[in-house]
Amino acid sequence: MSDNITETLPAVVRQLDAVARGGETPCGAGRMVWRSWGEAGRPALVLLHGGAGSWQHWVHTIPAFCAAYRVIAPDLPGLGESADPPPPMDMPTVAAIVAAGLDALLGRDARYDLAGFSFGASVGGHVALLHGARVRSLILLGAGGLVKPRTPITLVRVRDKSGEALIAAHRENLSRSMIADPARIDEDALAIQAWNASRSRLNTPAIISQRPLAQSLPQLTIPVKALWGERDQIAYYTLEERIAALRVLRPEINPRVIPAAGHWAPYEAPAAFNATLAALLNEAHVENPP
Numbered sequence: 001m002s003d004n005i006t007e008t009l010p011a012v013v014r015q016l017d018a019v020a021r022g023g024e025t026p027c028g029a030g031r032m033v034w035r036s037w038g039e040a041g042r043p044a045l046v047l048l049h050g051g052a053g054s055w056q057h058w059v060h061t062i063p064a065f066c067a068a069y070r071v072i073a074p075d076l077p078g079l080g081e082s083a084d085p086p087p088p089m090d091m092p093t094v095a096a097i098v099a100a101g102l103d104a105l106l107g108r109d110a111r112y113d114l115a116g117f118s119f120g121a122s123v124g125g126h127v128a129l130l131h132g133a134r135v136r137s138l139i140l141l142g143a144g145g146l147v148k149p150r151t152p153i154t155l156v157r158v159r160d161k162s163g164e165a166l167i168a169a170h171r172e173n174l175s176r177s178m179i180a181d182p183a184r185i186d187e188d189a190l191a192i193q194a195w196n197a198s199r200s201r202l203n204t205p206a207i208i209s210q211r212p213l214a215q216s217l218p219q220l221t222i223p224v225k226a227l228w229g230e231r232d233q234i235a236y237y238t239l240e241e242r243i244a245a246l247r248v249l250r251p252e253i254n255p256r257v258i259p260a261a262g263h264w265a266p267y268e269a270p271a272a273f274n275a276t277l278a279a280l281l282n283e284a285h286v287e288n289p290p
Contacts (some may be wrong), residue, residue: 009195010188011045013056016063025101027062030083032101034074038066043136044112045069045281046102048127050121050142050264052202054080056192057117060270061277067111074101076123078202091203091212095126102131111290112279115139117266118234125216133222137284139277140226142234142263147207150237153177158197170194180231180262189267200252217249223284226249227276229268256280 007285009017016037023034036057045065049057055073065071076084077097085093106112113136116124128135153176156169170193174185177255178193216223226246234243243255256276261269 007195008191009056011188011248012188013058013192016059023105025097025104027077027083027097027101028086031225032073032074032077032083032097033081034101034105035072035210036072036105037062040067040070042070042111043067044106046112046114047071047073048116048123049076049079050118050120050164051202051208052079052200053117053119053196054192056196057120057264058266059192061266061274064270064274065278070189072102072105072112074098074165076120076202078200079204080196080199084201086104089207091122091207094124094202095130098123098239099127099130100188102127104152110134111136113137113276113284115141116143117141118144118263119208122208122212122216125213125220126223129216135222136269136288136290137223137225137281138220139280140224140246140272141265141277142228142232142244143213143226143242144234145197145211145213145240147231149234153233158194159179159256166194170197173197174187174264177233178262178264179268180229180260181268184268188220189264189269192267210253214249218248223287224281225256225284226251227258227273227280229258229263229265232263232265232279234263237240 020035025033025039047058054075062071072080075082077094111134114124121140124138128138157172160170170190174193179185242289258265258272265273
């Protein structure tokens with residue numbers, strides 16, 4: 001692996017990027033960057049990535065769904081290639097930018113499914129508040145902010161490191177916060193993590209600490225589904241408590257758990273994750289037909 005891993009993207013990312021359709025919508029003083037795959041006439045599936053991330057969190061999810069859906073994956077405001085949101089940098093501000101972007105990309109009447117990972121799950125809740133019945137379903141993966149972790153995760157500082165020390169720091173951070181099985185922390189995961197971390201400006205933990213899902217979920221009337229990795233580092237010591245807290249907000253939810261997977265289940269266990277996501281979408285579509 002190159003020492004300059006913040007500029008080296010793996011082939012799987014470059015290949016997906018090469019066939020993506022691009023788009024830009026307003027974001028603060030700049031632009032929000034969008035990518036999409038699949039035919040425009042297909043049902044839309046919007047994927048919102050996690051904190052300190054980018055669309056690349058979905059690198060193993062996009063190929064599994066773009067034959068049946070128009071898959072849309074942005075870089076959220078203040079992350080990846082998208083510009084910073086204007087103040088106040090809070091969930092309503094971020095969600096309003098995303099919702100307006102979807103209006104521009106899909107049209108104001110188009111319906112779509114929405115799946116959010118970690119921070120993206122909370123963004124998804126507020127976008128669904130704004131778009132109401134246009135959101136056919138909301139799928140929450142590794143949702144945070146429901147309860148405080150018993151053992152807070154601390155990450156290794158990376159911005160003062162380079163070369164092998166930087167690679168080692170990213171590997172340690174992936175182990176602490178994202179991937180449970182060390183064997184799945186491969187060069188691609190390290191490259192994605194490094195690229196994402198170097199472009200992260202939004203203070204997502206501060207926004208999540210306001211428990212935005214506790215505000216949005218009780219108000220939604222659409223189907224809401226949830227899943228976690230069994231060894232999700234952020235929920236590992238409190239997974240049962242998180243599920244209980246989610247059921248207080250939405251008693252009908254029966255969360256799925258991906259065996260042995262960590263927080264970034266779409267990367268660590270793509271086959272199991274993709275099958276579970278497809279099943280949850282099918283369930284939601286039975287509950288909320290076109």
